[in-house]
């Protein structure tokens with residue numbers, strides 16, 4: 684990718700290939716190219732095994748591509764020296780299973796990503812409370828994960844992902860374990876955060892009712908993007 688091609692999107696992936704294993708090789712990504720504009724809310728859909736989670740892991744620098752280039756927020760991921768700082772500050776992750784720490788309250792869970800960042804204890808607490816209010820959990824700050832519903836736990840996970848004000852939120856089937864009502868609430872919340880905070884969001888989902896709330900749907904198959912739809916088309 685040359686200099687002119689960069690900077691159009693907050694996410695630019697060019698010819699991504701990811702090969703797992705050395706015996707029976709799996710080509711999880713096979714020449715994937717995509718651009719996501721700053722402030723967009725994008726869904727990624729595709730059959731099981733098409734490479735959706737692999738793609739998110741690479742965009743979030745949790746894994747490296749076998750070949751190809753990824754730029755996130757103007758940074759070439761292959762050139763970043765301090766990946767921990769990149770992961771902590773530039774991207775937030777939400778997974779299907781919330782992965783909250785069971786012995787910490789909602790507020791403490793949201794504070795975790797701010798530890799090790801230059802944020803005072805007081806500011807950490809203030810920000811955690813503000814985020815929990817924003818996701819509708821003002822009354823649940825001091826609850827432990829097992830004292831909350833699945834939808835509430837996922838809200839805590841979203842608040843935690845936003846703790847360091849990332850430019851990009853990556854969510855891998857965040858409603859996969861929820862009933863349809865809670866799932867609808869989670870996607871409505873993501874829409875609101877996208878609009879109010881300007882956070883770019885990429886959500887992997889199998890659920891058309893989640894995908895149609897986004898701006899654009901990327902369709903994956905066999906490790907590539909094979910099509911895209913404006914989300915309004917999904918409603919018809």
Ligand SMILES: Nc1ncnc2c1ncn2[C@@H]1O[C@H](COP(=O)(O)OP(=O)(O)OP(=O)(O)O)[C@@H](O)[C@H]1O
Pocket residue numbers: 703704709710711729730731732733734735736737738
């Ligand atoms: N760590 C790994 N080692 C080897 N193969 C893997 C690994 N992770 C994923 N794969 C393989 O890579 C392919 C893509 O997997 P990936 O998890 O990205 O798919 P997915 O689209 O997220 O599927 P799902 O919808 O089931 O979550 C699959 O064939 C999978 O078996």
Ligand SMILES: [Mg+2]
Pocket residue numbers: 735736737855
């Ligand atoms: Mg997956």
